[in-house]
Amino acid sequence: MSVFSRVQSMAATILVNPNRGLLSNAVPNRNFLFLQCPTFRPFSLSSSPIPSDVCQVTHATKNDMDVLLKGISDRSLVEQIKHILDMANRASLRREVLHTDFLTPPILNEAMAALKKLADVNAIPNGGYLEAERCRLSVGHPEVLRTDPDTVAALSITGNFGYQPPTHGDFLGSILGTGIAREKLGDILLQGEKGAQVLIVPELVDYMISSLDKVGKVPVSCTLIPLEELEYEPPSTKTLKTVESSLRVDAIASAGFKISRSKFSDLISKGDVRINWNTVTKNGATLRTGDMVSVSGSGRLKIGEIITTKKGKYAVELIRYL
Template sequence: MIAACRCTPPPAGDWRRWCSSGGSSSGGGGGGGAGLASSSATCSGRSCGGAGLARSSSSRAGTALPAAVRDDLLRGVDAEHRESVARVVELAQRAADSWAVLHSDFHTPPVVADALMVLQRMADVAGVAWGGYPQAERCRLAVGREEAVEGLAGDPSQLGGVAAVEVTGNFMFDPASHRDFLGACLGTGIERGKVGDIVVRGEQGAQILVAPNLVEHLEAALTQVRTVPVRAAAVALSELQVRAPRVEELSSVESSLRLDAVASAGFRMSRSKMADLIKAGDVRVNWRAAGKASAEVQAGDVVSVAGKGRLEVKAAAMTKKGKHSVQMVRYL
């Protein structure tokens, strides 16, 4: 197997060549890195050929990515998400080495967006986000070799990795919020990353998306939410009772498709106020920091503003007068 040499890591920007290197180890072992080296070579007085690449004398799954390759893969990732995305990269390496499909923790949409961006840079590796139902916000990433993952992208439910627990009790006199149900789950000793969306059902309780291996634990340990005794039991994903999101359809005619112009119309605020929010980093486009107020949006873009929700640009067409007719949907 071709692997990065310890003494001469591949230069920044050369990760595609490193990730896509093929070949087999002298030991003949299978389970190659699918774009990620699973072994390292030590240069003992011999030349390291090929832009810092060397042929390993043995295969060892799970070797960490060289720092230069890892840093190059993570370029452009939001600093707040870097550690989480790095763990997804390491998981993808293990999945490729073992020819398996592995699942990450549940992550928020911005982290998922950054992780999918990085996975696209890795040769022969793919990832699919799935949170238990199509509109889920917190999702797990199923990662592995392209042939194992991409064939299931059309029906992510086949990937597994997400289960549901229904929590029932009489909440008529002591209503519980999303935070209450989350706190009760974490109080049983599980980590936040193992809990996905929580569908609160008013007086009836809630349905909670979790990692499958925690279902039995919650069935035994989750016995109370606030002051209400509860019963937790597994429920099929097909039985989730997710309400359709409340939306408002909007239309606007703008002189340009600048972010500040379109977003100010969609969120009904002044353009100067929207520009201030963009400058403060409170506005994201497709879950990534917007950067500049002058950036243009296009059909399919999702614009979110901290504390004010999000909107989707459904269509943008030029009018006869040279302006832009923009159709939007705001999620309330």
């Protein structure tokens, strides 16, 4: 085994071995009754002709890894994607299914793109509900990973929040205060006075039920609920239109976020702007219908219908998430 392979294997072991994770070795595995909630269809390229940029997992080399990682726009994510690819390699070779912790949208997006280049791997993201942002990723050989695995559990956190409903940060801070690591948690769905619903890895359900007794100063109780009882409300949006001479991100998005074009360019320079969860590095990046632009601290903007006017300009529909 090459030095590269040994390093990759060690890194993957650290990522996927639950006994290395915070608290996971203190909480025994248990079986919980909760319903499956498939969020994506699995993909497999094993039955299709293999193009030149698709790698056979069983013969992965350093050059293959370079091919798989080609095109990742945010270089800070490379090591994490390498870990996931190595996990996929091990899962395929051993005919087993392995799961990541909850991944952020940028990591999930890049990992899915890289995994599609593998010829004998299925990959299924699951965040507990259809539009979840933070998802776990299950990988395995197509012969063993055929259906969505149960990798996510849901908890309802209730308390007397009638006077001042807690924020997302209040719930997150209280949960992390019990010692549970952030990567073991998925989305937190606020329910106003009722409290919140939280997605979590199943093996930490009992620990959280016994450990989380307050959010802020309000006593709370945690209850395991089926995924089908999640109460997700789509975010509020506002639709507006702009007419621009180009589809450059600095032109379109600055209009959508209602900030000056020069200030938006500064945000790009600082790495605060993403298109489809990928960091933007150039003002001249162009947008298409369906693209999602996010700006740190300012929210998200979806690009709707684009129509070319008689004068050769672009009338763009913008959907701003409030």
